[in-house]
Every structure is written in structure tokens, then in C-alpha cells.
Amino acid sequence: MATTASTDRLRRITEAVREAGSIGVAELAALTGASEMTVRRDLEVLAGQGVLERYRGGARSLLLRGEEPPFTLRAQEGIVAKRRIAAEVAGLLADGESVVLDSGTTCLEVARAVAGRRLTVMPLSLHAVNALTGAPQLTLLVPGGRPRPGELALTGPLTQASVAALRFDTAVLGCCGLNAAHGLTAYDLDDATVKRAAIASSRRIIAVAEATKLTRTALAVVAPASSVDVVVTGEDAPEEETDALTAAGVSVRRV
Amino acid sequence: MATTASTDRLRRITEAVREAGSIGVAELAALTGASEMTVRRDLEVLAGQGVLERYRGGARSLLLRGEEPPFTLRAQEGIVAKRRIAAEVAGLLADGESVVLDSGTTCLEVARAVAGRRLTVMPLSLHAVNALTGAPQLTLLVPGGRPRPGELALTGPLTQASVAALRFDTAVLGCCGLNAAHGLTAYDLDDATVKRAAIASSRRIIAVAEATKLTRTALAVVAPASSVDVVVTGEDAPEEETDALTAAGVSVRRV
DNA sequence: ATTTACGCACACGATTACTGTTCTATCGAG
């Protein structure tokens, strides 16, 4: 669901470009079944997102191996699992709590899940901010900072200062990797700094991590796994990883 | 232009409710020529904006005398004049400048006018933030704060701290009233505080004020007119007011 | 209890977004 023809085509083009390194417009048109004009328009969009670079006749990938695909594509991937996880997190929050909510696609779903609740929320991404403006019962706090293009995650000294100036009941953190061995890791260094600030300002740490994240480790180490109080993950999470997390003192919830 | 049938109807309903204090659904349907169902849906929207309160059979106004109409309506009023003023302000800014950009509908147009420019901008409203996300050349700084419903103007200690932590070349300020006698005035006290912080952090102060603002004075005094370096206003600005401003040392530009 | 209004559900119309085709200007290779 929520997989329209156009977003599916964008995803396939992104993958094809990334696999091939560089690829021609005609090939992409044949691959997707769309006209060359449509492919060109798609490439223009993806170039605007920084996914690839145009050249006459085709495009070459800008995503290095191991880098994340752009936000708009990740937001659609495994969205049902993300919604389930988000609903579980919403259930863990009590009315009236103050929450700092991390950036990322899963946390965006959390934002949507708590939009009707009576909470105080500081989201660390403008996507989540926009999802929560207009929520009548909810007190929305915007942190300062520089929004990273596409991701719209707020980072930098202003963000750190905003988070550090407050004390939250709960931090809901996304991650790029989470396991007992390497702890909670992120791709972006600035993001990692902000996450650390969120941990330092919060009494309880909830991490959201789809099953795939448990076997992955990213560049920036945010905190050891033992800093996390609760992990919400999918049913398909590998048992050895969840056992190791449990052994590290983390409460694991599969949904 | 940009006056669709539905926004026009919302405006007329808002005015009718405000004039009558309270009014029935049937009357509004007759007045607008729309069905009662449509009127009900409109009233729901306006109730969500805090313009009015529903009761069975009709609605009563929540706008006290002298208060502002909601953002969505003000954004449409005199939009051509606002665009002209915004273009003039954009012309006053040099590439590379750092700018703090106030909240309000005119400043939102300024945001749109500078979207393609190479500037560093901190907008004081989420409307302007959203207008500027994705602008490639522009460095966007988001201040912290609590967004006021509808207006989405950021206020509070987080906002003040964000503004105070930086020094800007130029502040572009909106206002509710501006004249030589009472200075720059605003409806909202929190807004006024943020505006003062912006003035304190900026070398040059540009005020945008449609002609009607020059003969108006609002509750909160932000600063004397002499603090303002440049006022950009409409051609139809009353000459006695502009003369007085000029006498106070303000450079007045009519466009 | 009765009447009135509310809002849900569906259907229709208008507007908008998307895709493909054609044509011309442009770019790059040799």
C-alpha cells in the first residue's frame, strides 16, 4: 500500500543507477516500461534529492556503497512494520509525558501515531514537526538547528542547546544500527551528537529498530546498548540479537 | 487571483460571523449560496483555526474586536501588494547576508521571494521555514520555540535564545502597526519579545508594512520608530505618516 | 417524544497531477 506507480518507478531507477554506477536513459526507460521523457523527469527529481548526477545520455550514482537511500524512498519501505512499531511506542507513553522524538522515518510514524495524544513533544526533524502542527492537545516544541536537506533532521549547536535546555521523561530514538556488541549507531556524525544530547536529557530511552537494524552497524557510535531501556523491533528480529540485548539489560519488545 | 471559490466563501463566513456575533447555518448557506453541508464543513475548518465556536444550529465568533483574522485568510488579503513589497525587500539584501525573518504573511512572501538566493536565513515562523526547505543555495537556520497555532510563529525562551545566540546583518520585521508616534507595535506580547531580540541581534532593521499598518497601533510596543532603518510600504501609504517616519530618521520606500 | 440539525457515505463535477508525443534548440563527438 501507499506504493503508487511513480514512487515505485523512482525506487527502481534509484536501485538500477546504484547497482550499475552509471546507466543510460534508454536502458532505464526499457527497464521501467516508461517513456524516456518520464525517465528524464524522474532523474531530475532524484538529482534534486542528491541521489544521482545527470550527464548527457544518462545518470551516475552519487550514493556511495553503504550510504542511505533518500528519505522519501525510505519512508515507504516496510511502512507496515514501522506503523506497528510506532503504535507500540505510542502505547508505552503516558499522557502528559514530555518526549524528545528523533529524526528518521520510523520516528516520523511515531509522530503520526501520537498526534492525537496529550503530550509535550520536541521532534528532531521538520518532517515530524509538520506532522504535529495542528495537533490540538499536544504541546509542540521545536528545537533550533540546521535542517539537513531531504532528511530535514535538525542538527548543530542550536539543536544541542535546545535539547540540553530541557529535561524529558522519554527519548524515542531511531538508529541505523543497534546491537549488543556495538551499541546504538548512526550514519551521520551530527545526528549522533544530537542523539547523545537527547539521551543525556531524558530519564527513559526507547529505541525503535526494525529487524534489519539489529544486524547492522553504522559509522557513528552514539551510546552502548545498555543505555537503552526499551527496544521496540519487529517480530522477525533475529533471536540471538534480541537475547544479547536482553542480556545487556535492555527490555526488548517484538511487535 | 489566488482567490478560489472556497477561500472566498470562508472569508465571507468569517466576516458574517464576526459582524453578527453569532449566526445560523441556514443564514450562512443563504448568504453564500452554498449548501448547508458545505457551510458545516467550512465552520469546522474555521473552528479548527480558532476563529469561531460551533453550537447546534450555528456558530459564534471568537474573534474579539481588534483581534486579527486567522493566518490563512490574511495570507490572501492584498497579496499583490505584499509580493511587491517582498520583491523590494529582496532587492535590498545582498548575496551572502545573514537575515532573521519575522513571522507574518508579508514576511512569508519575503521568504518566497528570496528562496532562490544565496543567503543565510533564520525565519521566525514555520510557514517560512517550510517555504525555504529545499532551497539549494540558501542556508536555513531554524530557531527553537513553541509554534503558535495557525500562525506558526515561534516564540518563547527557546526562540529568544536562538536569536540571541547569533548576529545577523539584517532583520526583516513585520508588524501590526508602525508610525512615528507609537513606534513598531504588535498584537502578541510573545511576538513582541522575539522581535525585540531580533532587533538586538541585527545591524540593520528593515520593516515591512502595508499602507494600512501606518495608521494603526497595536497592543505591544516593540521598539520606537527610530530603531528602524528602512520601511518598505505601499504606494498608497499616507504621506503625513511617511513624512513623520522620515523625520524620525527612517528611510521610507514606497513600492 | 418530537423535531431539528448533524455528519457519514456515496456520487457527481471540476480541477489538478501525471504521462506520453511532437518538435525544436542544444550539446558533444569527431
Added chain:
DNA sequence: CTCGATAGAACAGTAATCGTGTGCGTAAAT
């Protein structure tokens, strides 16, 4: 410099979406 191929603008047709109105069951106030 010339030639061939691609890019992009303009238009048209189609799909999707939004706004609006009607009918009906339900809830609320008198």
C-alpha cells in the same frame, strides 16, 4: 565545423484527487 543524438518546452489525453451536493440514519435539544 558539421552531424547525430539528446534535452527540454509545449501540448494533449488520461488518471487521480479535491470540493461540493444529496440522501439517510443518528444524536441532541426542547
